[in-house]
Amino acid sequence: MQGVVGVYSGDNAIQKALNNLYGVQHRGQESAGMTAAGGNSMRTWKGKGLVSNVCRDLFRSFMHPDDYVVIGCASGENADKIALPPLEYESDRFKFSLALDGHVQNRGSRLNEEVVGSLIMEKLRGGTGIEVAIRETMRELPNAYFSMVAALLDKDERRSELVAARDAHGVRPLYLAMNEDELFVASESAPIDVMESMGQGIEQRQDIAPGSLVRRSDEGLTERKLVEPQHAHCAFEWVYFGRPDSVMEGRNVHSVRKRLGQALVETHSLRAAYGGPRKDVVVIPIPDSGRSVCVGVAEALGVTADEGVIKNAYLGRTYIIDDPEFRRIASDLKHNTIRDTVRGKKVIITDDSIVRGTVSESVAKNLIKVGAEEVDYLVSYAPIYYPCFSDPPDKHLAAAPYEGCSLAEIGELVAHSLPSIKEVRYNSPENVIDAIGLPRERLCTYCITGENPLVKTRAPEITMHDSSPED
16 A cells, blocks of 8 residues: 655645655555656655655755656555655656556566556557556556556656546545645545645645546646546545545545444444443544544443553554564554553453454453453454455455354354454444445445455455464
C-alpha cells in the first residue's frame, strides 16, 4: 500500500505537496519521495524512511521558481529494493515520473511503477499522447489496479503538467480538490481538509471516478473517462486502511466503523450479556482503527468506552512480520496497558481484524496480567479466509481453517487457539457491506468471501498444513 499526492500550483507547489504527503503517511512508512517539474526541468528525490526524514529538509535544495507540478508518495514497498518510487522515465521528447497505490499481478520482482511506467513510456515513445498511453496500459493490465499520480514534462514545448488516473476497478481511493488556478490530488480526502483548514482555497472536491483521468496544465483542466468503470472498492479501506476523518465514495470512514460496532452488538445479542449501565464492564479499542468501532459498541451497549491500550506508533505494522516469535515480541513492544482502566473489569476489546492472532493474544495476555477479569474480542471485520491478492500467500490466517462454519462457531474455534481471550465475535460479510452502504457488486470483499472481482472467479482453496493458526 502507498499514499500518493499531486499538486499543480503556481504558489509554493512543493510545500503544498509536502503538507499533503504528511497526511497520507499512514499508508506507507518504508520510504518517501517527491518529483518537482516546471519550465524545462524535472527533479526527483527519495529515500528510505518517513516523509519527515526524507523530504523535510532536502526539498529546499531542489526548489526552483518555475516549479508548479509536484507529485509525492509515502511507500510501503520494501525499502531494501534498489528502485524506490517515484520512478522517472525519459524519451527524446518526454520526461515522465509516477507513483502508484496499487498492485500489478505477475510482476515478478519489479515494482508496480516499473511495470506501469514502462508500458506508458513505450507508448509515448511510439507517438501516442498521454491519455491514449494510459488508456492502452489499463487495457493491457485488466487484472491490475492502481491509483496513479504523474508529472509529465514535454521538453519540446517546455511545459509540465499533472496527471492523475484511477483504474477501472477503483480498488484504491483517489481524491481531488481544485480552485480556478490549482489542482490537488491525494489518496484520501483528509489531507485536503487539513490544507483547507490552513487557509487553502478549495472550490470543488470529489472522488476521481474509476477508469478516469484528470490532467492540469497551463492550458487548463481536462477530465476524461478512459475505460468503462467496473467498481470494486476495497472494503478494508473503510475498516482499516483509511483515516477515520476521510470520506471515500461519499462514505465517512469513522461513521462506517461506528456502524460496524453497532452491528456487532446486534448480531451477537450483546446487550443481554453486557448491557449497561454497568461499572464492571469497559470497552477499549486497539488503536487506531478500533477507536471508532469502540464508540459504536459502547453507545449500543450503554457502557463506558475508555482508553486501555496505548500504541507505540513508531514500530510500524506488526501483523506483516513473518516470524511468529518476532511478531509476538514486536507486539509486546508496540502495545502498553493502562492498568487503572482495566483492573477488576470485564474488558471488551474492539479491533479491525484478527489476521494470524499473535497480536490479539499478546494484547489480551497483558491485560490479564495487569488485572482484567476477562477479555472478549470484538472484530469489526468479517473472518479473513484468503490473503489479499496483492499479498503473498499466508497459510496461517486465524479463521482460514473454519470457512463454512457459522460466525459463532468460528469465534469459538479462534478463541480456543488464543488462551487469554474468552470470546471472539466477528461481523458477517453482510454486516460489513451494509455498514459501508455501497452495493455489494461495487465492493471488493475477496479476503472474506473469496470472490475476486478482478477475474470474476472464486479463490482457490488454501491447503492448510494443520487445522490451527500459528501464533
